Amino acid sequence: MERKTKVDAPQGIQEIVITRDFDLPLVLLFKAYEEPEIVAQWMGTKVVRLENRKHGSYQFETSDPQGNLLFSANGTIHDFYPNQKITRTFEMENTPFPVQLEFLEFEKLTETTSKLTMQIVYKSVAFRDQMMKLPFAQGLNMAHNRLQEIANQLK
Amino acid sequence: MNLRRDVFQAIADPTRRAILLLLASQTMTAGAIASNFETARPTISKHLQILTECELLQQQQHGREVYYQINAKKMKEVSDFIEQFRSMWDDRFNKLEAIMKNYQSEK
Numbered sequence: 001m002e003r004k005t006k007v008d009a010p011q012g013i014q015e016i017v018i019t020r021d022f023d024l025p026l027v028l029l030f031k032a033y034e035e036p037e038i039v040a041q042w043m044g045t046k047v048v049r050l051e052n053r054k055h056g057s058y059q060f061e062t063s064d065p066q067g068n069l070l071f072s073a074n075g076t077i078h079d080f081y082p083n084q085k086i087t088r089t090f091e092m093e094n095t096p097f098p099v100q101l102e103f104l105e106f107e108k109l110t111e112t113t114s115k116l117t118m119q120i121v122y123k124s125v126a127f128r129d130q131m132m133k134l135p136f137a138q139g140l141n142m143a144h145n146r147l148q149e150i151a152n153q154l155k
Numbered sequence: 156m157n158l159r160r161d162v163f164q165a166i167a168d169p170t171r172r173a174i175l176l177l178l179a180s181q182t183m184t185a186g187a188i189a190s191n192f193e194t195a196r197p198t199i200s201k202h203l204q205i206l207t208e209c210e211l212l213q214q215q216q217h218g219r220e221v222y223y224q225i226n227a228k229k230m231k232e233v234s235d236f237i238e239q240f241r242s243m244w245d246d247r248f249n250k251l252e253a254i255m256k257n258y259q260s261e262k
Protein backbone atom coordinates (compact mmCIF):
# COMPACT_ATOMS: atom_id res chain seq x y z
CA MET A 1 0.00 0.00 0.00
CA GLU A 2 1.26 3.45 -0.84
CA ARG A 3 2.15 5.51 2.18
CA LYS A 4 -0.23 8.41 2.45
CA THR A 5 1.82 10.40 4.91
CA LYS A 6 5.39 11.29 3.94
CA VAL A 7 8.06 12.88 6.08
CA ASP A 8 11.07 14.53 4.53
CA ALA A 9 13.81 15.32 7.05
CA PRO A 10 16.87 16.44 5.12
CA GLN A 11 20.09 15.79 7.02
CA GLY A 12 21.74 18.83 8.52
CA ILE A 13 18.78 21.15 7.92
CA GLN A 14 16.65 22.31 10.85
CA GLU A 15 13.31 21.63 9.23
CA ILE A 16 11.01 18.83 8.22
CA VAL A 17 8.25 18.63 5.66
CA ILE A 18 5.22 16.41 6.25
CA THR A 19 2.89 15.81 3.31
CA ARG A 20 -0.37 13.95 3.24
CA ASP A 21 -3.00 13.33 0.56
CA PHE A 22 -6.51 13.17 1.98
CA ASP A 23 -9.52 11.42 0.64
CA LEU A 24 -11.49 14.54 1.57
CA PRO A 25 -12.59 17.69 -0.27
CA LEU A 26 -10.36 20.68 0.54
CA VAL A 27 -13.12 22.44 2.53
CA LEU A 28 -13.51 19.46 4.87
CA LEU A 29 -9.77 19.09 5.36
CA PHE A 30 -9.51 22.74 6.30
CA LYS A 31 -12.52 22.49 8.62
CA ALA A 32 -10.63 19.84 10.60
CA TYR A 33 -8.10 22.58 11.43
CA GLU A 34 -10.64 25.34 11.89
CA GLU A 35 -13.25 23.95 14.29
CA PRO A 36 -11.97 23.59 17.87
CA GLU A 37 -14.23 20.58 18.62
CA ILE A 38 -12.92 18.72 15.58
CA VAL A 39 -9.28 19.62 16.31
CA ALA A 40 -9.78 18.21 19.81
CA GLN A 41 -11.08 14.93 18.39
CA TRP A 42 -8.23 14.09 16.03
CA MET A 43 -5.42 15.64 18.06
CA GLY A 44 -6.66 13.83 21.16
CA THR A 45 -6.27 16.90 23.33
CA LYS A 46 -8.46 19.52 24.93
CA VAL A 47 -8.57 22.73 22.91
CA VAL A 48 -8.58 25.48 25.51
CA ARG A 49 -8.48 28.30 22.96
CA LEU A 50 -8.27 28.56 19.17
CA GLU A 51 -8.49 32.00 17.60
CA ASN A 52 -8.22 31.54 13.87
CA ARG A 53 -6.99 34.96 12.79
CA LYS A 54 -3.83 36.97 12.35
CA HIS A 55 -2.33 37.63 15.81
CA GLY A 56 -4.72 35.03 17.23
CA SER A 57 -3.49 32.36 19.60
CA TYR A 58 -4.28 28.82 20.61
CA GLN A 59 -3.76 26.55 23.58
CA PHE A 60 -4.03 22.78 23.99
CA GLU A 61 -4.11 20.79 27.22
CA THR A 62 -4.23 17.06 27.92
CA SER A 63 -4.95 15.68 31.39
CA ASP A 64 -5.06 12.16 32.75
CA PRO A 65 -8.33 10.78 34.20
CA GLN A 66 -7.31 12.06 37.67
CA GLY A 67 -7.10 15.56 36.25
CA ASN A 68 -3.31 15.86 36.34
CA LEU A 69 -1.98 17.94 33.50
CA LEU A 70 0.05 15.70 31.17
CA PHE A 71 0.70 18.02 28.29
CA SER A 72 0.16 21.63 27.41
CA ALA A 73 1.11 23.55 24.30
CA ASN A 74 0.39 26.94 22.83
CA GLY A 75 1.13 29.07 19.84
CA THR A 76 0.39 32.22 17.91
CA ILE A 77 -1.31 32.35 14.55
CA HIS A 78 0.50 34.58 12.08
CA ASP A 79 -1.53 33.96 8.96
CA PHE A 80 -4.93 32.41 8.46
CA TYR A 81 -6.29 32.12 4.93
CA PRO A 82 -9.29 29.72 4.84
CA ASN A 83 -8.74 26.73 2.53
CA GLN A 84 -5.24 27.96 1.70
CA LYS A 85 -2.79 28.31 4.52
CA ILE A 86 -2.09 28.68 8.21
CA THR A 87 1.21 30.00 9.55
CA ARG A 88 1.68 29.53 13.27
CA THR A 89 4.12 28.85 16.07
CA PHE A 90 3.96 25.82 18.36
CA GLU A 91 5.50 25.56 21.79
CA MET A 92 5.24 22.75 24.33
CA GLU A 93 5.06 24.16 27.83
CA ASN A 94 7.30 22.94 30.67
CA THR A 95 9.77 21.36 28.27
CA PRO A 96 13.27 22.26 27.15
CA PHE A 97 12.07 22.48 23.54
CA PRO A 98 12.07 25.95 22.00
CA VAL A 99 9.18 27.27 19.96
CA GLN A 100 8.88 25.97 16.39
CA LEU A 101 7.48 27.65 13.29
CA GLU A 102 4.87 25.83 11.20
CA PHE A 103 3.74 26.59 7.64
CA LEU A 104 0.60 24.67 6.67
CA GLU A 105 -0.54 24.72 3.06
CA PHE A 106 -3.84 23.26 1.92
CA GLU A 107 -4.41 22.37 -1.74
CA LYS A 108 -7.29 21.00 -3.75
CA LEU A 109 -6.30 17.94 -5.80
CA THR A 110 -9.72 16.92 -7.17
CA GLU A 111 -13.29 17.63 -6.05
CA THR A 112 -12.96 14.87 -3.45
CA THR A 113 -9.27 14.85 -2.59
CA SER A 114 -6.88 17.35 -1.09
CA LYS A 115 -3.32 17.72 0.08
CA LEU A 116 -1.68 19.15 3.18
CA THR A 117 1.95 20.26 3.25
CA MET A 118 3.32 21.08 6.68
CA GLN A 119 6.76 22.61 6.92
CA ILE A 120 8.15 22.79 10.45
CA VAL A 121 11.21 24.90 11.22
CA TYR A 122 13.11 24.18 14.46
CA LYS A 123 15.63 26.29 16.35
CA SER A 124 18.45 23.88 15.49
CA VAL A 125 19.12 20.53 13.82
CA ALA A 126 19.76 19.03 17.26
CA PHE A 127 16.35 20.13 18.56
CA ARG A 128 14.69 18.82 15.41
CA ASP A 129 16.25 15.38 15.81
CA GLN A 130 15.51 15.27 19.53
CA MET A 131 11.87 16.17 18.90
CA MET A 132 11.50 13.49 16.26
CA LYS A 133 13.02 10.86 18.51
CA LEU A 134 10.27 11.33 21.05
CA PRO A 135 7.07 10.81 19.09
CA PHE A 136 5.47 8.59 21.69
CA ALA A 137 6.27 11.15 24.31
CA GLN A 138 4.49 13.89 22.42
CA GLY A 139 1.16 14.34 24.05
CA LEU A 140 2.68 13.64 27.44
CA ASN A 141 4.36 16.24 29.55
CA MET A 142 8.07 16.34 28.82
CA ALA A 143 8.72 17.70 32.28
CA HIS A 144 8.26 14.21 33.68
CA ASN A 145 11.66 13.02 34.73
CA ARG A 146 11.09 9.53 33.43
CA LEU A 147 10.88 10.88 29.94
CA GLN A 148 14.48 11.99 29.96
CA GLU A 149 15.43 8.55 31.20
CA ILE A 150 13.60 6.79 28.40
CA ALA A 151 15.13 9.22 25.93
CA ASN A 152 18.54 8.23 27.24
CA GLN A 153 17.71 4.58 26.72
CA LEU A 154 16.86 5.28 23.11
CA LYS A 155 20.21 6.87 22.35
CA MET B 156 1.33 -10.31 10.15
CA ASN B 157 3.51 -7.24 10.05
CA LEU B 158 5.12 -7.18 13.48
CA ARG B 159 6.93 -3.92 12.89
CA ARG B 160 3.67 -2.15 12.22
CA ASP B 161 2.24 -3.65 15.38
CA VAL B 162 5.01 -2.12 17.44
CA PHE B 163 4.12 1.32 16.15
CA GLN B 164 0.46 0.69 16.84
CA ALA B 165 1.42 -0.40 20.33
CA ILE B 166 3.13 2.89 21.07
CA ALA B 167 0.40 4.94 19.38
CA ASP B 168 -1.86 4.35 22.40
CA PRO B 169 -1.53 6.97 25.18
CA THR B 170 -1.96 4.52 28.07
CA ARG B 171 0.67 2.20 26.63
CA ARG B 172 3.04 5.14 26.17
CA ALA B 173 2.43 6.09 29.78
CA ILE B 174 3.21 2.51 30.86
CA LEU B 175 6.49 2.59 28.93
CA LEU B 176 7.40 5.88 30.57
CA LEU B 177 6.52 4.48 33.98
CA LEU B 178 8.79 1.48 33.41
CA ALA B 179 11.66 3.52 31.97
CA SER B 180 13.45 3.78 35.26
CA GLN B 181 12.21 0.76 37.22
CA THR B 182 10.77 -2.72 37.01
CA MET B 183 7.27 -3.09 38.40
CA THR B 184 4.60 -5.71 39.01
CA ALA B 185 1.33 -5.54 37.10
CA GLY B 186 -0.43 -4.46 40.29
CA ALA B 187 2.01 -1.61 40.92
CA ILE B 188 1.63 -0.45 37.31
CA ALA B 189 -2.17 -0.60 37.51
CA SER B 190 -2.16 1.46 40.72
CA ASN B 191 -0.86 4.39 38.66
CA PHE B 192 -3.97 4.44 36.51
CA GLU B 193 -7.66 4.99 37.10
CA THR B 194 -8.33 2.45 34.35
CA ALA B 195 -9.67 -0.96 35.38
CA ARG B 196 -7.02 -3.57 36.18
CA PRO B 197 -8.04 -5.96 33.33
CA THR B 198 -7.60 -3.09 30.84
CA ILE B 199 -4.07 -2.46 32.11
CA SER B 200 -3.39 -6.22 31.90
CA LYS B 201 -4.49 -6.14 28.27
CA HIS B 202 -2.12 -3.24 27.56
CA LEU B 203 0.72 -5.13 29.28
CA GLN B 204 -0.08 -8.17 27.19
CA ILE B 205 0.09 -6.18 23.94
CA LEU B 206 3.37 -4.53 24.94
CA THR B 207 4.81 -7.93 25.89
CA GLU B 208 3.66 -9.51 22.62
CA CYS B 209 5.38 -6.71 20.72
CA GLU B 210 8.47 -7.47 22.83
CA LEU B 211 8.61 -3.90 24.11
CA LEU B 212 8.25 -5.33 27.62
CA GLN B 213 9.79 -8.40 29.20
CA GLN B 214 8.51 -10.37 32.15
CA GLN B 215 10.72 -11.57 34.95
CA GLN B 216 9.68 -14.03 37.62
CA HIS B 217 10.87 -13.12 41.14
CA GLY B 218 9.45 -15.71 43.51
CA ARG B 219 5.69 -15.40 43.29
CA GLU B 220 5.74 -12.01 41.60
CA VAL B 221 6.06 -11.23 37.91
CA TYR B 222 7.93 -8.02 37.19
CA TYR B 223 7.72 -6.06 33.96
CA GLN B 224 10.68 -4.27 32.45
CA ILE B 225 11.43 -2.41 29.25
CA ASN B 226 13.17 -4.38 26.53
CA ALA B 227 15.88 -1.88 25.64
CA LYS B 228 16.95 -3.87 22.58
CA LYS B 229 13.49 -3.74 21.05
CA MET B 230 13.17 -0.06 21.92
CA LYS B 231 16.35 0.59 19.95
CA GLU B 232 14.92 -1.35 17.04
CA VAL B 233 11.92 0.93 16.91
CA SER B 234 14.01 4.01 17.32
CA ASP B 235 14.26 4.45 13.59
CA PHE B 236 13.01 7.83 14.53
CA ILE B 237 11.84 9.21 11.24
CA GLU B 238 9.61 6.20 10.65
CA GLN B 239 8.27 6.47 14.17
CA PHE B 240 7.53 10.15 13.70
CA ARG B 241 5.89 9.48 10.33
CA SER B 242 3.79 6.76 11.85
CA MET B 243 2.53 9.11 14.58
CA TRP B 244 1.42 11.67 12.03
CA ASP B 245 -0.06 8.97 9.81
CA ASP B 246 -2.20 7.75 12.72
CA ARG B 247 -3.26 11.28 13.50
CA PHE B 248 -4.18 12.07 9.88
CA ASN B 249 -6.03 8.76 9.47
CA LYS B 250 -8.12 9.79 12.45
CA LEU B 251 -8.74 13.24 10.95
CA GLU B 252 -9.84 11.61 7.68
CA ALA B 253 -12.19 9.19 9.43
CA ILE B 254 -13.75 11.97 11.56
CA MET B 255 -14.33 14.22 8.55
CA LYS B 256 -15.83 11.39 6.49
CA ASN B 257 -18.35 10.85 9.28
CA TYR B 258 -18.93 14.57 9.49
CA GLN B 259 -19.58 14.68 5.73
CA SER B 260 -22.06 11.80 5.77
CA GLU B 261 -23.95 13.34 8.70
CA LYS B 262 -24.58 16.49 6.68
